[in-house]
Amino acid sequence: MGPGGAVSMSPPAAMLRAMTLDRLPTPCALVDLDRLERNACAMLERARRLGVRLRPHVKTHKCVEAARIQTAGEHDGITVSTLAEARAFAAAGFRDITWAVPVALDRLDECAELVRRTDRFRVLVDHPRAVAELEVFAAAQGLRCELLLEVDCGLHRSGVDPDRPEAVAVAAAAHGSPHLQLAGILTHAGQSYRCGSRAEAAKVAIHERDVMVAFAGRLRAAGIAAGEVSIGSTPTVTAANDLSGVTEVRPGNYLFFDASQAAIGSCTLDELAFSVLATVLGVYPERRELVVNAGSLALSIDPGPVHVNPGCGFGVVVTTTGQRTIPGLRVVSLSQEHGVIRSDRRLAPSWQPGSRVRILPNHACLAAACFDRFHVVRVSEIVDEWHPVRGW
Amino acid sequence: MGPGGAVSMSPPAAMLRAMTLDRLPTPCALVDLDRLERNACAMLERARRLGVRLRPHVKTHKCVEAARIQTAGEHDGITVSTLAEARAFAAAGFRDITWAVPVALDRLDECAELVRRTDRFRVLVDHPRAVAELEVFAAAQGLRCELLLEVDCGLHRSGVDPDRPEAVAVAAAAHGSPHLQLAGILTHAGQSYRCGSRAEAAKVAIHERDVMVAFAGRLRAAGIAAGEVSIGSTPTVTAANDLSGVTEVRPGNYLFFDASQAAIGSCTLDELAFSVLATVLGVYPERRELVVNAGSLALSIDPGPVHVNPGCGFGVVVTTTGQRTIPGLRVVSLSQEHGVIRSDRRLAPSWQPGSRVRILPNHACLAAACFDRFHVVRVSEIVDEWHPVRGW
Numbered sequence: 121m122g123p124g125g126a127v128s129m130s131p132p133a134a135m136l137r138a139m140t141l142d143r144l145p146t147p148c149a150l151v152d153l154d155r156l157e158r159n160a161c162a163m164l165e166r167a168r169r170l171g172v173r174l175r176p177h178v179k180t181h182k183c184v185e186a187a188r189i190q191t192a193g194e195h196d197g198i199t200v201s202t203l204a205e206a207r208a209f210a211a212a213g214f215r216d217i218t219w220a221v222p223v224a225l226d227r228l229d230e231c232a233e234l235v236r237r238t239d240r241f242r243v244l245v246d247h248p249r250a251v252a253e254l255e256v257f258a259a260a261q262g263l264r265c266e267l268l269l270e271v272d273c274g275l276h277r278s279g280v281d282p283d284r285p286e287a288v289a290v291a292a293a294a295h296g297s298p299h300l301q302l303a304g305i306l307t308h309a310g311q312s313y314r315c316g317s318r319a320e321a322a323k324v325a326i327h328e329r330d331v332m333v334a335f336a337g338r339l340r341a342a343g344i345a346a347g348e349v350s351i352g353s354t355p356t357v358t359a360a361n362d363l364s365g366v367t368e369v370r371p372g373n374y375l376f377f378d379a380s381q382a383a384i385g386s387c388t389l390d391e392l393a394f395s396v397l398a399t400v401l402g403v404y405p406e407r408r409e410l411v412v413n414a415g416s417l418a419l420s421i422d423p424g425p426v427h428v429n430p431g432c433g434f435g436v437v438v439t440t441t442g443q444r445t446i447p448g449l450r451v452v453s454l455s456q457e458h459g460v461i462r463s464d465r466r467l468a469p470s471w472q473p474g475s476r477v478r479i480l481p482n483h484a485c486l487a488a489a490c491f492d493r494f495h496v497v498r499v500s501e502i503v504d505e506w507h508p509v510r511g512w
Numbered sequence: 513m514g515p516g517g518a519v520s521m522s523p524p525a526a527m528l529r530a531m532t533l534d535r536l537p538t539p540c541a542l543v544d545l546d547r548l549e550r551n552a553c554a555m556l557e558r559a560r561r562l563g564v565r566l567r568p569h570v571k572t573h574k575c576v577e578a579a580r581i582q583t584a585g586e587h588d589g590i591t592v593s594t595l596a597e598a599r600a601f602a603a604a605g606f607r608d609i610t611w612a613v614p615v616a617l618d619r620l621d622e623c624a625e626l627v628r629r630t631d632r633f634r635v636l637v638d639h640p641r642a643v644a645e646l647e648v649f650a651a652a653q654g655l656r657c658e659l660l661l662e663v664d665c666g667l668h669r670s671g672v673d674p675d676r677p678e679a680v681a682v683a684a685a686a687h688g689s690p691h692l693q694l695a696g697i698l699t700h701a702g703q704s705y706r707c708g709s710r711a712e713a714a715k716v717a718i719h720e721r722d723v724m725v726a727f728a729g730r731l732r733a734a735g736i737a738a739g740e741v742s743i744g745s746t747p748t749v750t751a752a753n754d755l756s757g758v759t760e761v762r763p764g765n766y767l768f769f770d771a772s773q774a775a776i777g778s779c780t781l782d783e784l785a786f787s788v789l790a791t792v793l794g795v796y797p798e799r800r801e802l803v804v805n806a807g808s809l810a811l812s813i814d815p816g817p818v819h820v821n822p823g824c825g826f827g828v829v830v831t832t833t834g835q836r837t838i839p840g841l842r843v844v845s846l847s848q849e850h851g852v853i854r855s856d857r858r859l860a861p862s863w864q865p866g867s868r869v870r871i872l873p874n875h876a877c878l879a880a881a882c883f884d885r886f887h888v889v890r891v892s893e894i895v896d897e898w899h900p901v902r903g904w
Contacts, residue, residue, distance in 0.1 A: 145619055147904055179848060201849045221849050222793040224805050225866035227537055246794050250865045277850055278794045278803045310847065401614040402638050402670045411670045413616050413904075417881050421813060455702065456571060456877055457593045457613050458669055473642045474617035485848055489809050490881075492903055511884055512539060512805075 141440070141500045142476070146399040147418040149491040150478065151181075151506065152442060153498050155393035156375055160189045163357070163374050170363045175199050175218060177352065177372025180485045181394075182508035183494065184212040190375060197240070199352070199370045203230050206241065208509040215239040218350075220306065220370065222246055222270060222278050228257045235263050242303055246270040246280045251293045251300070258299035267294050268306040268348060273331040274324075275310040282335040288342050295344045304348025304367070305339070307332055312355035316428050318385035325356035325363075333365035358386045378484035379436045383425035394484045394494075395442055396435075398459065400475040403467065409452075410461040410471055414479055416454040418490050424482030435479040437461060441500055442478050451479060533832070533892045534868070538791040539810040541883040542870065543573075543898065544834060545890050547785035548767055552581045555749070555766050562755045567591050567610060569744065569764025572877045573786075574900035575886065576604040582767060589632070591744070591762045595622050598633065600901040607631040610742075612698065612762065614638055614662060614670050620649045627655050634695055638662040638672050643685045643692070650691035659686050660698040660740065665723040666716075667702040674727040680734050687736045696740025696759070697731070699724055704747035708820050710777035717748035717755075725757035750778045770876035771828045775817035786876045786886075787834055788827075790851065792867040795859065801844075802853040802863055806871055808846040810882050816874030827871040829853060833892055834870050843871060 141150075167174035176190040179201035187198055187209060197216035200206045206217050207230075215238045223231065223243040234241040245251050245267050258265045269291050272279035280287035294302040309328035315321040328351050336346045351363070352370030354377075363369070376394035377387040398414035424432045434451040438444060448464040459479070481487035488494070488508065496504035533542075559566035568582040571593035579590055579601060589608035592598045598609050599622075607630045615623065615635040626633040637643050637659050650657045661683050664671035672679035686694040701720035707713045720743050728738045743755070744762030746769075755761070768786035769779040790806035816824045826843040830836060840856040851871070873879035880886070880900065888896035 143618075145622075145904065146616065221805065222803065222865070224538065224791045224793055226535075226791055226868075230537075247865050249795075253866070276799065276801075277845075277847065277852060281798070284798075399616045399618055401616055403641075406673070406676075407668065409668075411614065413613065416812075416814075416878055418904075420808075421815075421878070422808075423813075423815075453669075455669065460669060473614070473639050474645070476618075486808055486813070512537065512810075 139502060141397075141497060141502060144397060144495060144502070146397050146476065147414040148397050149488065149494045150395050150397055150442070151494045151496045152393045152395070153496050153503060155391055156186065157189060159375050159377065159391060159393060163371060164192055166357070167369055170360060172363050172366050173197070173368040175350070175368045175370050176375070177201070177220065177370050178205060178209065180372045180376055181488060182510075183506040184209060185504070185506050186375060187214065199372065202512045203227060203234070204511045205509050206234050210234060210238050218242040218268065218370070220244060220308070223250060223254070225250060225253050228254070231265070232257070232261050232263055235265060240266060242266045242268050244268050244270045244306060245290065245294065246278055248290050248293055251290060251297070255297045255299050264299055264301055266301045266303045268303055268350065269294065269346070271305050271307045271332060271335055273307040273309050273328045275308060277310060279307060282331055287335070288338060288344075291339055291344050291346070292342065302344065302346065304346045304350060305332060305336060306348070306350040309351065309353045309356045312353050313380070313384070314427060315355055315384050318359045321355040321359035321385065322361060325360035328356050329360070329363055329366055336365065354381060355384060355386050373485060376484040376488065379432065379480050379482045380422070380425045383428045383432065389436060389445060389480065392480045394488055395438065395478040395480050396487060397440065397476065397478050400471060400473055400477070401458070402473060403471050405467050408463045408465070408467055410467070412459045412461060412477065413457060414459045415457040417456055418487070419451070419454060419459065419479060419481045420483060420486035420490060421454055422481070422483035422486050432482070434459065435481045438478045438480060440476045440478055446477065531894060533789075533889060533894060536789060536887060536894075538789050538868065539806040540789050541880065541886045542787050542789055542834070543886045543888045544785045544787070545888050545895060547783055548578065549581060551767050551769065551783060551785060552584070555763060556584055558749070559761055562752060564755050564758050565589070565760040567742070567760045567762050568767070569593070569612065569762050570597060570601065572764045572768050573880060574902070575898040576601060577896070577898050578767060579606065591764065594904045595619060595626070596903045597901050598626050602626060602630050610634040610660065610762070612636060612700070615642060615646070617642060617645050620646070623657070624649070624653050624655055627657060632658060634658045634660050636660050636662045636698060637682065637686065638670055640682055640685055643682060643689070647689045647691050656691055656693055658693045658695045660695055660742065661686065661738070663697050663699045663724060663727055665699040665701050665720045667700060669702060671699060674723055679727070680730060680736070683731055683736050683738070684734065694736065694738065696738045696742060697724060697728060698740070698742040701743065701745045701748045704745050705772070705776070706819060707747055707776050710751045713747040713751035713777065714753060717752035720748050721752070721755055721758055728757065746773060747776060747778050765877060768876040768880065771824065771872050771874045772814070772817045775820045775824065781828060781837060781872065784872045786880055787830065787870040787872050788879060789832065789868065789870050792863060792865055792869070793850070794865060795863050797859050800855045800857070800859055802859070804851045804853060804869060805849060806851045807849040809848055810879070811843070811846060811851065811871060811873045812875060812878035812882060813846055814873070814875035814878050824874070826851065827873045830870045830872060832868045832870055838869065
């Protein structure tokens with residue numbers, strides 16, 4: 121049992137590392153290290169070509185080892201989604217961290233601790249109340265806090281509306297404070313997940329950039345320097361051709377990719393680095409169905425890219441080596457520990473209880489969060505085991 | 513860090529217990545102990561009245577403390593969904609355990625260990641291959657294994673089709689083995705989750721019972737005694753009026769209940785014992801929306817009872833004491849760490865970053881699995897902290 125954490129009743133790590141892939145207890149999470157390294161290199165190269173800094177998001181994998189590969193071993197700036205990630209990655213040597221969710225005002229003490237422990241810990245704001253409370257807090261703590269103003273470029277989730285005068289007013293309040301430093305502006309074009317192709321995502325990328333560059337211009341006109349112009353989402357960064365005026369990008373999913381990203385054109389299926397290994401529990405020839413032991417607690421129940429492929433189901437079924445899609449199989453439903461796979465043809469007699477498959481999940485960020493450990497493989501050889509951060 | 517488990521970077525348990533509810537870091541999981549105890553008592557009483565044994569499923573909460581309340585401190589028989597649960601509950605003194613998912617043939621060594629460590633460890637089969645492999649395995653281990661034959665009573669997930677001759681043949685194979693003991697038959701009428709009312713669930717309960725009693729009769733006619741006739745799902749057990757011929761029931765969700773169970777009539781909203789405490793991060797009056805820090809990693813993304821209420825959203829928003837639904841608010845979308853709540857009226861000015869709400873999730877089994885700890889409360893007082901089992 122971890123310190124105050126959940127009870128872990130799994131076999132010990134040493135035992136698992138000594139295992140071969142075909143002996144691993146299922147369901148379990150596999151990370152294909154060859155693919156992950158290729159995805160990491162490709163994004164570093166893409167950022168270089170586009171002339172922007174890559175500040176990768178670690179929320180998809182939440183593993184220090186993966187972040188080191190993302191930053192090519194340099195421990196450069198990263199993006200996190202939780203304070204738990206920030207603490208763990210700071211403890212592992214990452215000293216430049218952006219928490220890319222609007223700051224929770226009841227967790228400022230933990231933010232102060234991170235400001236003290238790192239070289240740079242930036243938090244997001246999009247509301248005058250947050251700026252006012254941060255100012256009082258920073259003054260009381262004797263700290264100078266770096267803020268990024270979140271801008272809504274079309275997702276309509278969080279962020280100021282850049283067309284409203286309040287947007288500049290929030291920036292001005294931060295800019296004018298002796299205890300705060302407005303480091304720049306940040307957006308996430310999450311609407312790109314609803315695209316149907318790379319070409320559509322490229323259009324969203326242009327819009328994302330244009331909104332941010334225009335807003336940075338309005339801030340400058342008001343006498344406010346927004347040094348950082350930060351954008352980020354795997355579909356837009358993957359599809360962008362010109363990021364003039366942008367200083368940094370924050371994609372995260374790209375390191376694993378997933379079935380949704382493949383469907384919307386960010387990658388191909390053979391670039392997917394995360395999968396779930398599962399065992400067939402039951403075979404139902406009359407229904408042309410198999411039941412496997414990967415349910416909604418192993419794959420999550422993200423409905424996937426239904427806007428591109430209404431029949432996508434809950435993941436793509438591939439062979440145990442992960443190299444080949446098995447034609448005609450579809451994960452049609454999930455319950456807590458059962459996944460139902462339907463075949464569009466008669467089931468081959470080789471399907472028996474005990475057979476195994478890998479499933480490429482619809483949404484790697486959610487599926488990865490189902491697991492306390494990832495088995496890291498090169499093709500079929502287990503080469504490492506990584507432990508993601510959990511909680512908040 | 514646990515033994516081979518995920519890295520836990522949360523504040524220590526002792527610190528949390530000393531906190532009051534309004535100081536707990538969010539998002540976090542709350543268990544209302546008064547409601548949970550009432551739900552446990554009501555189900556024990558219901559089982560007594562129906563003349564069946566209650567073998568509660570622990571998969572919703574996965575906490576030893578909760579299972580002790582479910583079994584009124586007697587450590588009576590329980591149902592588990594994973595071998596990890598079986599190991600943890602056996603270690604805590606539960607000696608009569610049914611693993612209610614068809615046995616995975618690549619995990620028989622772990623089953624043998626549980627047969628040795630408990631008084632009774634039953635596994636499910638629904639395929640002749642599973643019976644054959646279990647027989648060879650049990651003979652080699654010098655064990656006698658108790659099996660339950662899973663029967664499909666209409667969910668069409670796992671289980672034999674009771675109307676096909678193969679169903680009796682699988683039972684006969686188990687019955688005839690010196691190394692196996694066919695303890696009985698088991699079903700799960702999960703189709704009851706698609707009901708729209710308690711009256712509809714009562715009809716499914718009648719069907720579930722009738723299918724099982726008729727199949728037990730066919731087995732007896734073939735000379736096979738099916739001692740245990742086990743049914744179970746919270747909607748059917750909650751709605752059933754007559755379970756003649758049934759020996760045990762295995763509901764699990766009832767201990768927490770959830771917004772889906774309330775919508776289909778298994779309970780009322782004021783019986784829900786599990787909730788997620790969240791903090792408002794952003795306020796967007798022009799869209800009448802709030803963003804809270806409970807996203808799909810805190811609530812899961814179960815679409816909920818859309819067949820009853822297409823606009824149900826991703827949970828019910830209640831006050832921080834959990835006592836009252838906040839009218840007009842709906843969780844309209846979730847991303848990894850953001851929950852978007854929309855109001856059907858102008859947002860009151862009291863909504864500010866830092867405000868707090870509780871959310872009653874659509875599906876407590878999936879939402880509870882998002883957390884490594886539950887804060888146990890009586891109204892607003894924190895009285896305990898429970899650590900659910902994770903993994904497989």
